[in-house]
Amino acid sequence: xxxxxxxxxxxxxxxxxxxxxxxxxxxxxxxxxxxxxxxxxxxxxxxxxxxxxxxxxxxxxxxxxxxxxxxxxxxxxxxxxxxxxxxxxxxxxxxxxxxxxxxxxxxxxxxxxxxxxxxxxxxxxxxxxxxxxxxxxxxxxxxxxxxxxxxxxxxxxxxxxxxxxxxxxxxxxxxxxxxxxxxxxxxxxxxxxxxxxxxxxxxxxxxxxxxxxxxxxxxxxxxxxxxxxxxxxxxxxxxxxxxxxxxxxxxxxxxxxxxxxxxxxxxxxxxxxxxxxxxxxxxxxxxxxxxxxxxxxxxxxxxxxxxxxxxxxxxxxxxxxxxxxxxxxxxxxxxxxxxxxxxxxxxxxxxxxxxxxxxxxxxxxxxxxxxxxxxxxxxxxxxxxxxxxxxxxxxxxxxxxxxxxxxxxxxxxxxxxxxxxxxxxxxxxxxxxxxxxxxxxxxxxxxxxxxxxxxxxxxxxxxxxxxxxxxxxxxxxxxxxxxxxxxxxxxxxxxxxxxxxxxxxxxxx
Amino acid sequence: xxxxxxxxxxxxxxxxxxxxxxxxxxxxxxxxxxxxxxxxxxxxxxxxxxxxxxxxxxxxxxxxxxxxxxxxxxxxxxxxxxxxxxxxxxxxxxxxxxxxxxxxxxxxxxxxxxxxxxxxxxxxxxxxxxxxxxxxxxxxxxxxxxxxxxxxxxxxxxxxxxxxxxxxxxxxxxxxxxxxxxxxxxxxxxxxxxxxxxxxxxxxxxxxxxxxxxxxxxxxxxxxxxxxxxxxxxxxxxxxxxxxxxxxxxxxxxx
Numbered sequence: 001x002x003x004x005x006x007x008x009x010x011x012x013x014x015x016x017x018x019x020x021x022x023x024x025x026x027x028x029x030x031x032x033x034x035x036x037x038x039x040x041x042x043x044x045x046x047x048x049x050x051x052x053x054x055x056x057x058x059x060x061x062x063x064x065x066x067x068x069x070x071x072x073x074x075x076x077x078x079x080x081x082x083x084x085x086x087x088x089x090x091x092x093x094x095x096x097x098x099x100x101x102x103x104x105x106x107x108x109x110x111x112x113x114x115x116x117x118x119x120x121x122x123x124x125x126x127x128x129x130x131x132x133x134x135x136x137x138x139x140x141x142x143x144x145x146x147x148x149x150x151x152x153x154x155x156x157x158x159x160x161x162x163x164x165x166x167x168x169x170x171x172x173x174x175x176x177x178x179x180x181x182x183x184x185x186x187x188x189x190x191x192x193x194x195x196x197x198x199x200x201x202x203x204x205x206x207x208x209x210x211x212x213x214x215x216x217x218x219x220x221x222x223x224x225x226x227x228x229x230x231x232x233x234x235x236x237x238x239x240x241x242x243x244x245x246x247x248x249x250x251x252x253x254x255x256x257x258x259x260x261x262x263x264x265x266x267x268x269x270x271x272x273x274x275x276x277x278x279x280x281x282x283x284x285x286x287x288x289x290x291x292x293x294x295x296x297x298x299x300x301x302x303x304x305x306x307x308x309x310x311x312x313x314x315x316x317x318x319x320x321x322x323x324x325x326x327x328x329x330x331x332x333x334x335x336x337x338x339x340x341x342x343x344x345x346x347x348x349x350x351x352x353x354x355x356x357x358x359x360x361x362x363x364x365x366x367x368x369x370x371x372x373x374x375x376x377x378x379x380x381x382x383x384x385x386x387x388x389x390x391x392x393x394x395x396x397x398x399x400x401x402x403x404x405x406x407x408x409x410x411x412x413x414x415x416x417x418x419x420x421x422x423x424x425x426x427x428x429x430x431x432x433x434x435x436x437x438x439x440x441x442x443x444x445x446x447x448x449x450x451x452x453x454x455x456x457x458x459x460x461x462x463x464x465x466x467x468x469x470x471x472x473x474x475x476x477x478x479x480x481x482x483x484x485x486x487x488x489x490x491x492x493x494x495x496x497x498x499x500x501x502x503x504x505x506x507x508x509x
Numbered sequence: 510x511x512x513x514x515x516x517x518x519x520x521x522x523x524x525x526x527x528x529x530x531x532x533x534x535x536x537x538x539x540x541x542x543x544x545x546x547x548x549x550x551x552x553x554x555x556x557x558x559x560x561x562x563x564x565x566x567x568x569x570x571x572x573x574x575x576x577x578x579x580x581x582x583x584x585x586x587x588x589x590x591x592x593x594x595x596x597x598x599x600x601x602x603x604x605x606x607x608x609x610x611x612x613x614x615x616x617x618x619x620x621x622x623x624x625x626x627x628x629x630x631x632x633x634x635x636x637x638x639x640x641x642x643x644x645x646x647x648x649x650x651x652x653x654x655x656x657x658x659x660x661x662x663x664x665x666x667x668x669x670x671x672x673x674x675x676x677x678x679x680x681x682x683x684x685x686x687x688x689x690x691x692x693x694x695x696x697x698x699x700x701x702x703x704x705x706x707x708x709x710x711x712x713x714x715x716x717x718x719x720x721x722x723x724x725x726x727x728x729x730x731x732x733x734x735x736x737x738x739x740x741x742x743x744x745x746x747x748x749x750x751x752x753x754x755x756x757x758x759x760x761x762x763x764x
Contacts (some may be wrong), residue, residue, distance in 0.1 A: 037602055166615045173602050173612070174593055180565045181668055182587035182616035228648035230603050 010472055013140055017206075017249055017259060024203040025215060025241030027154040030161060030234045031199045032220030034192055034303075037230065038172045042102055046090070047083045048200045052209065053116030054082025059127045060119070063279050070128065072145050074237055076201055083197035086112050130492045137208025139245075139259035140252070146205050153202040157195045161234075168192060169230050207260040214264045219244060223225040225278040231455035243287045244270060252421030259283040296391055298322060298332055300362050303341065303351070306390075307359040312348035364419040365394035368402050375406060383413060389399035396423060407485050408434050410468055425495050433471060434488035435495075437459045452481045459493065516724045518543040518672055518703035519564060524573035526556075526563050533559040535726045537573070541705065543671070546698045548708040548718035550737075552747055555725040557707040558594065561674045562706070565589055571584045577672065587616040588669035592661045594677050594707075600650040606660050609644040610636055613667030635667040638694055655686030662693055669758075673697060679713075691717060714738070 035044050062071035086108055094104045121383055122131050161168060165469025170178040171188045178186045196216075203212045219240035220233070227233040247270070248263025255262065276283050305321035306313050333349065336342045341355035349357055369390040370383045378386060403409075403421065412418055420437045430445045440461045448451040453473065462480065464474040472490040473481045483491065517540040526534040533556045541547055547572045549557045557638075564575055566582045577585035590613065605703050613635070624632075636642045639659035649657060658678055665673045665709045675694075694704055698719075708714055714721060715734035723730040723737050727745045729736040 013677070037599070163620055166612075166618065167620070169608075170612045170615050173604060173609075174591075174598065176562060176565060176567050176593060176597075177612070177664070178590040178615070179567055180586075180589045180591040180670075180674070181613065224603060228603050229605055229608065233603050 013142070014249065016142040016144075016147060017139045018246065020147050020206055021139055021245035021249065021259075022242045023147070023150040023154050023261065024199075024206055025219065025245045026238040027150075027157050027199050028203055028212075028215045029219040029223070029237030029239075029241035031157060031195055032216040032218075033223065033230060033234045033237050034161075034172055034215055035166055035196060036220045036224055038192070040196070041136050041217045042105050043087075044200060044216045046086055046105045047197050048204055048209045048212045049109045049113035050086040050116075051079040051083045051201055051204055052121060052131070053059075053112050054079035054128060055134070056116050056120040056123070056127055057082070057449050059129060060123055063126050076149065079201040080194075080197055081203070082112060082116070083193075087193055087197075089472055093358045104200070115375075133208075134204070135209050136258060137204065137211060137260040139206045139249070139263065142206060146202075147508065150206075153198045157198055160191065160195060160318060163299075164188070164191070165231065169487055182471055207263060211260045211264045214267060215241065215244070218264070218267045218271050222267075222274045225281045240267070240270060250501065291356050292331060292335055298328075299336065300358075300392060300394075302329075302332060302336065303359040304366070306342065306349050306351055307356070307363060312345055312350045314348040315344075318349060360419045361399075361423065362391055362394055365399050366391035367416060367418040368394075368399060368406065368409070370407050370412045370414070371418070372402050380413065400424075404434075404489075407469060410437065410464065426497060428495050428497075430492045432489045433459075433461075433473060433491040433493050434485060435482060436461050436471075436493065440498075442495040445492040445494050447491040448487070451487050452484060453491055511753070516543075517541055517565045517576075517673060518545075518578060519705070520574075520576040521560075521564065521601060522574045522576075524560075524563060524575065525571045526559055526568055528569050532571075532726055533568075534563065534724075535679050537724070537728045537732050539722060540603045541703060541720070542697060543578075543703050545703060545719045546694060546717075547703075547720045547722060548714050549705060549722045550711060550714050551710055551724035551729075555746070557724055558676050560724060561591070561676055561705065561707060562612070564674060565591055587668070588670055589672045589674060590659075590665035590668040592665050592673065592675040592678055593645070595654065595657065595681055598627050598649075598657075599663075600657070602649070604649060605645065606636070606641060606647050606649060607632065609649060609660050610663045613664040613669075616668065632663075632667050635663040638666060638696070639663045640689070648705075655682040655690075658682055658686070658690060659693075662690065666693075666697065670702075672705070675704065677707050677709060680709060711738075711743075722727075 033043075035041055053226050055075045055078055059070060061078070062068045062074040068074075089108045089112075090101070090104050093099065093108065094101045097104070099107075117131065120127055120131060121326045125270050167178075167188050170181070170183055171185045172192075175185045178188075200212050200216070200390040203215055207215055222240045224235035225485040229235060244263055244267035247266040249259060251257070251266055252259045252262035274282070279285055301322045302318055305318045309317050309321075315329075315333065318333075322329065333342060333344070336355070337344060340352055341358060343350050343352055343355075369387040373383050373386050373390075374380070400421070408421075409418055420440075421431075421435045424431045425435050425440070433442070436442060438461050442459055442461075444453050444455055444457045444459060446455060453459065453475075458476050459473040459481070462474050464471055465482075469484065471483040471485075473483065473491075475481065518542040519539075521537055521539050522538040524534055525532055537556075537560065549560060551557050559568060563570060564582065566575065571611065575582040577588055582589075611624060611628065612634045614624060614632065618624055618628060631640065636645065639662050640664060641656060641659050644652065644656065644660075649660060662675075662678070665675075673694075678690055682690065694706070698704055706718070710715070715738050718734060720732060721730070721734050721737040722728070723742055723746055729746050730739070730742050
């Protein structure tokens with residue numbers, strides 16, 4: 001059995017196909033990573049097509065001048081020159097015309113490719129190039145020359161990429177900054193184009209013009225879905241290239257199909273499998289992430305119901321507050337536990353410090369919105385329901401605006417305490433004295449003279465008077481400064497931290 | 510590096526840059542003193558980013574010179590660091606926070622060797638300064654807008670450049686991050702660095718910067734904010750949109 005599977009490996013042409021294909025695939029994979037991150041895939045396609053003109057011209061030149069048939073170095077050099085001309089024309093036309101680069105690439109490579117086809121067919125008596133072979137490639141007919149070319153090109157390109165990896169990485173990521181940091185970006189770009197041309201030229205004889213782009217970008221794209229670092233992506237892309245060649249050749253043997261086609265089929269199937277299954281950037285992972293995502297509103301309702309229910313709260317109690325399918329609620333609670341917002345014990349759910357912070361912010365938003373709604377004349381029995389919708393508008397700036405508009409109320413219409421603005425008061429920066437609640441101590445940072453407070457003075461807030469419209473700041477000597485809303489806003493103070501949150505407030509009636 | 514206090518950190522003389530018939534910058538001259546925090550303001554399309562890129566030597570100058578500490582900009586490679594606009598970065602690029610910061614060192618690491626322990630130490634410090642030390646292994650697309658901006662700031666710091674050029678660092682970051690970033694910029698200035706920052710928010714420009722450059726293709730003003738944030742100048746530059754800025758310019762008018 002095993003012997004039957006491995007028996008083709010004893011065939012020389014298979015060995016050569018495997019060796020040559022792997023060489024090409026490794027270099028293609030590594031260079032392809034730069035092609036993918038630089039979004040140059042179409043340029044790779046153009047370079048491979050432009051080659052035929054160069055190969056034809058090189059062949060013809062050696063044949064007519066020196067009488068040599070199929071001189072490999074001349075054809076290689078011809079390909080590079082054709083690639084250079086194509087790239088130069090693309091750069092020139094996209095700079096001087098209003099056309100976008102992709103269009104110009106399309107125009108130029110078709111033009112050069114067509115010129116090559118015409119050249120080869122006009123001189124068909126002199127040039128013995130099989131255009132079909134050129135387009136489709138022949139991985140099973142790899143010659144020793146092909147192997148040598150692939151080996152030398154591969155070694156040269158890999159050496160350059162390894163030595164100057166940092167320059168390639170920086171200039172492809174952020175060319176302006178790379179230049180500022182002293183990296184010769186233009187030179188790096190030219191080198192990269194040259195490397196891509198070399199790789200394409202060495203790969204065409206094996207997989208053909210059409211498939212070489214696939215070999216360049218598909219393994220690299222497959223690796224891109226799995227990595228967050230360019231160096232690892234290159235390694236993985238080389239590996240995927242080799243598995244494509246090996247798998248593709250096995251497929252070709254099994255189906256008795258064209259080698260190049262089978263390699264690309266395998267390569268694409270490999271990509272699709274990774275696309276589906278990649279742990280972070282795959283489709284399945286994305287679907288699972290979306291499934292586990294909790295809608296913001298549900299998340300906030302759960303926090304709210306745990307806070308209101310005096311923790312620990314049984315999960316069933318939470319379920320009665322948020323009308324939702326059991327399974328989804330359980331998943332939501334599980335996610336919030338792993339996010340460090342909820343704790344679950346045998347008695348039920350309670351809040352972590354982080355969860356408490358979130359919940360208090362929501363509670364503050366809810367009660368401020370209720371106060372606001374009462375102020376604008378919403379009937380009392382509708383207050384809660386409307387505020388329940390509005391509490392999800394809890395962006396800090398919006399809540400602060402409402403708070404200030406209402407004169408920093410201390411109680412909501414039901415008589416429950418509105419949590420203080422701990423985000424700012426405990427935030428470490430100076431705040432207006434109007435933010436301070438009864439019992440807070442602070443140091444005056446700046447104050448208009450009319451307020452009777454001086455910079456550096458220590459104050460403690462006494463209960464507000466005049467239905468909450470007059471703030472009372474007690475100085476250390478026991479004297480009081482009375483401030484209206486505008487004055488309290490004008491006095492900036494540095495509050496003493498009370499080490500995090502104050503204990504829970506009185507529950508609403 | 511020896512820096513003579515009298516030689517401007519950046520000296521731009523008669524700079525003209527164009528994309529086609531329309532000039533992006535027209536006869537711009539400015540001398541920026543070392544150790545200042547300079548804001549570049551002006552309406553959309555007024556050439557703010559182009560000025561930064563011209564100082565970096567990244568756009569072709571039609572005419573004019575840029576000198577860095579008295580030397581032609583071409584010879585000042587590595588003395589300038591750049592923080593790109595957020596929109597200009599490929600956030601899917603497979604690169605981690607630490608690698609981005611390390612890029613600041615690339616200009617100094619010889620091509621045959623790896624980053625040294627010293628490079629790693631500097632990168633670590635720079636990330637700590639912007640408080641991104643806990644995110645080293647994160648891919649950059651997985652950060653919030655403010656965090657992303659701080660990573661690029663760390664890269665500029667790691668480069669150890671005398672001059673930092675930042676393109677809209679405060680765009681799309683929240684108020685807290687803006688304050689934190691500003692703190693880092695001020696520290697850099699205190700350390701003697703020169704910072705040129707493209708800024709879009711006129712309301713905060715005066716309190717943020719030591720000097721302002723008011724630009725709309727031409728140079729409309731360079732100097733302390735109170736001199737540049739002048740109603741006449743703002744009217745000339747922002748044309749019909751003065752109503753919005755009337756309020757900003759008033760304090761000047763009263764004086």
